[in-house]
Amino acid sequence: MPRNLLGIADLKVSDINAILTRTAEHIKVGSHLKGFRHAAQTTSRKNIEPLSHLSIINLFMENSTRTRVSFELAGKRLGAEVTSISVAHSSIRKGETLIDTAQTLRAMAVDLLVVRHPHAGAVQLLAEKLDCHVINAGDGFHEHPTQALSDAATIQQRKGKIEGLKVAICGDIRHSRVARSNILLLQKMKAQVRIVAPPTLLPDRAQIYDGVEEFSDMREGLTDCDIVMMLRLQTERMQGIFVPSTREYFHFYGLDREKLAYAKEDALVMHPGPMNRGVEIDSNLADDLALNLVHDQVRTGVAVRMSCLELLWLKGSRELEQPNKDKVIDFPSQTRALK
Amino acid sequence: MEQTLIENARLINPSSDSDETGSLLIENGVISAIGIGASERANGEALRIDAMGLALAPGIVDMRVQLREPGEEHKETISSGIAAAKAGGITSMVCLPSTKPVIDDVSVVQFVARRGREEKGTKVYCYAAATQGLRGEQISEMGLLKESGALGFTDAERTIQDARVMTRVLRYARGLDALVVQHPEDRSLAEGGDMNQGRLADRLGLVGIPPEAEAIIVDRDIRLLRGTGGRCHFAHLTTRASIEAVRAAKRDGLNVSCDTAPHYFCLNEEALKGYRTFAKVTPPLRSEEDREAVIEGLLDDTIDCIASDHSPQDQDSKRLPLPLADCGMIGLETLFALSVTYLQDLSLPQIFRKLSSNPAKILRIESGLLQLGMPADLLLCDPDKTWKIEEERMRSKSKNTPFQELEVRGLVMKTFVDGRLIFDREAEQGANGAG
Structure with a gap:
């Protein structure tokens, strides 16, 4: 499992299968549904809130209802502390750059950042600058x-x-x-x-x-x-x-x-x-x-997002992106000098 | 009489296509003897420089540079631009009028010229705006601007979109025998675009700029030029179709010329993978097939010149999501090395034809040739020396190069302007205590 979920392009078939398998488990026991926690609280609380120590921020810089709510519910049903920020209330409007905003959030010790942005590649840019896990909740025309x-x-x-x-x-x-x-x-x-x-x-x-x-x-x-x-x-x-x-x-x-x-x-x-x-x-x-x-x-969406949060946190690579990577281009072999 | 004798050098002469060992004598800033007889003419007080077999070539004439002064001095100044140019072997450069304020007024032309002179380094020239405020509507005071020293007329990174305005620009410039430089890109096709149109743009979710955007304007302007007469130069061509159009126009005897920049023959659109904003330029990096067409165009002389297209951008303009990032990369210090490294089918005299003599001829400035009576604008280089491009060592104020860490060949050791040594790598390294 990669460190960040930026796009399907980066996922291996085994990663996809792991997410789908975990989703099927959630659906089978109904842990993605309202009331499950309440019913289960009487039995063993530990197992049903695997992310109770986690702090998740949903940073939505483009309008969204279903995806944002879906991520919020997914986080909450796993017991995490979830905060959502949408663009109308954020300091982006005050001229702060994307990277500065992200670093500010990071300074508050976020474990997992869920980002939607109107421009392709913006979520990847954030992921390169931050040491928390990042999930792409839609970036421009790129991926969702x-x-x-x-x-x-x-x-x-x-x-x-x-x-x-x-x-x-x-x-x-x-x-x-x-x-x-x-x-x-x-x-x-x-x-x-x-x-x-x-x-x-x-x-x-x-x-x-x-x-x-x-x-x-x-x-x-x-x-x-x-x-x-x-x-x-x-x-x-x-x-x-x-x-x-x-x-x-x-x-x-x-x-x-x-x-x-x-x-x-x-x-x-x-x-x-x-x-x-x-x-x-x-x-x-x-x-x-x-x-x-x-x-x-929509219903499945909550279970899928629960699975993604869990798997990134529990199984995601801990390796950081290389610093300064933004300046080094991997020269493709065909662009070497002819001959 | 002040004399400098450069001995034991490979004399690279682009006009005679020759590359022979010999000496060159400079008297009062002018080349006074080449090869046989040069040593004999030198008097006892002449400053003697032993080139130790390095190549002595006419200094580079970079015909497309943005120096950001006046207006954006946090990105580059004429002073920092000259520091970079000297180290790149550039003895003359022409900056674009897209400064703030725009160079569409005599006073700004004079300002740039004066600032350049004060630095006593690379000679700084400028183009003036072809239309007032670069708005593409009314033609600028071309006559007055030319008299004050503007080398040609262009709307910089903007294309003159309106065919009627372009017709008038070409026609009016013909009366002044002035050069018109067009950045060819059809706005209706290119507007809002991030990179070359195609599979990769689609995968990355970026908006594509079709290669036709370039060819359409090149085709149109060539057609207009047939009617207006005059001289038209296309800046940084990148596509097979537009190069083919220029090739055909030249065959018909039209007065057209064109250039390209190193990134268009060193890189293709793949460099944007991972949303690398340092590879975002205008026009965009194209497909591999187009890159090959650029090299072919250079080999068969359809493309006359190589210019750096130096466009300094600071971090705040580049560390952004790619669609929001500004275009451009720096290139003064890497122009020579990238040309030598990637154009292995061209001899050194041929490369200096593209870098020095052809641009000087098109711009009509006295430079770019190893010829008696010419100003001694020269560079001494080691064409086989390999080195690594490192942004920390770049002299430009902005560090936006995508070639970071690339191993290249060809290093400029000394640069002379009017016979004066303006750059000496060994002396500089000695002063810094570095190897």
């Missing part, structure tokens, strides 16, 4: 590893496996850290990944991921899929730039029962939330909880 792990855990619960499944990720791939993390994770777990979107919402250069099929026709893309993962269209930024209108988008890329019929009969629908009804998903389908796993994903 705990969301991908929640999705994987949800799939595993419902389908019993990930390997060999056909998964279509649909929507705004281009601006989605959830999509990036999911593509990496599903490929590591040997699922067959497809991405479905209008070409303006696909990555800039064609065939950017090895082994990932790209589709711009949703019916074709959904054909024979086991899982349909919908992504949120950021309507506030999209119109007229990447897609002409939400009406046109829904017509061609909104998930409804007619398009879903192209997938396998037992196909399941996922969405990282929040959903835009009538934009990327039909309202009727959004409410069909037999098909739609959106609540499962």
Whole structure:
């Protein structure tokens, strides 16, 4: 297990399996649910609060509801002391740099820092400067590893496996850290990944991921899929730039029962939330909880985050990042002089 | 008459492509004899320097430098920039007008020239803004600025986006026989971008700048130049398509020239892995294929010059999440060594054509040649000496180099401007007590 959870890209398959296994244990005993602690308190308190000596800070420099609450609950249900800071209340607004803020927090002896930041790579930058464990709760368009792990855990619960499944990720791939993390994770777990979107919402250069099929026709893309993962269209930024209108988008890329019929009969629908009804998903389908796993994903999310906190703390590498690493470039062999 | 005789040197002459051992005599700051006869002409009082087989070449003319003075003296000053330039063998350099205030007024041109003269080191020239305030709207007082000493006109790191404005800049400059320097990048494609567009940018979640952004402006300006006439120079080309466009324009006999910077033939986009902000530059580092195209362009003389593109940035501008970090890297002290190390297919005279004689010719300054009557702007170097780039030892005020710890070849030992020894590595090391 690495020292920090910065992205799926850094995780080995064994790390992913360890997190998924621990998640399954939590779900089995219900330790991620409200009331579990209360019920268990009467028996053996020690076992159920393994992180009771830990201080966790959630530093959210971008708006978030579900991820922040999910991390807060995960920490609290493990007995840790959890503090959440969101950007509106922090001194970032007063002009303090990211590194200064982090070092201030570190000076208060934080054991584990959970960070969301609007810019790609910001969480890694923090991790290099700090000697506590750092979890990426989403950085720009880069990665959102705990969301991908929640999705994987949800799939595993419902389908019993990930390997060999056909998964279509649909929507705004281009601006989605959830999509990036999911593509990496599903490929590591040997699922067959497809991405479905209008070409303006696909990555800039064609065939950017090895082994990932790209589709711009949703019916074709959904054909024979086991899982349909919908992504949120950021309507506030999209119109007229990447897609002409939400009406046109829904017509061609909104998930409804007619398009879903192209997938396998037992196909399941996922969405990282929040959903835009009538934009990327039909309202009727959004409410069909037999098909739609959106609540499962959220519930599983707490268990996954508990597992990540525990495993990083208990099994995470203690090795520090090298100082001054930011100035040393690992010259790739092909950029050596020709000849 | 003051004489200096440099004996037993490899005389590197870019114009005749020659590399022969001999002597060179300097009289009153001017080269007065080369090779045979130089020793005989020296009188008894001449200062004699035994080069011990080192290479004597025309001093480097660095045609793209940011010295940050006036306005951002915490990043670099003309004084600290000159200290770095001397150690890099640079005898003339041209700074960009993107200072604060912008160099779009005669008084600022004069200020920079005066500050340069006071230092008595590397000669400092400047470009003036092509448009007022670098806003890309109204053309600057080019005539007055040229008279006061501006070597050419450019909007620095900004591109003149508007085709009509560019047409007028080219046309007006033609009347003055002035050089126009364009940083070619289409804003609508490049704006908000962090690095080269492609697989790596997508993996890192960074916004890509397509290589087309460069080629589109190069293509456009070449097309405009056919109609306007005049001289147009493209700064730091990085892509196969734009180099190909210049190659074709030169074939057609158009008055175009271009340069590139060492990082575009030493590094590719991979250097940004791990969000290394020291590798964030504008234009961005490109793909490996483009890097090879830059080397090809240098080999077949499509790319005329190599400039350092020295852009000092302090820690506060670089220790940030990559999308928020400023662009640029320092390069004065590493320009020569990186060129020698990475361009092994070029001979020393060919390398000095790119570093010295071609830029001097394009800028129309008297320098860059081993030729009788030329100012004795020279450097003495050991082209085979290997050394390690260490930011702690850099003379520049800012330390933003991605080449930290890289082993390179080629070390400048002495630098002369107008026959005066302005840099002597051995003397400096002796004074510091270091080896």
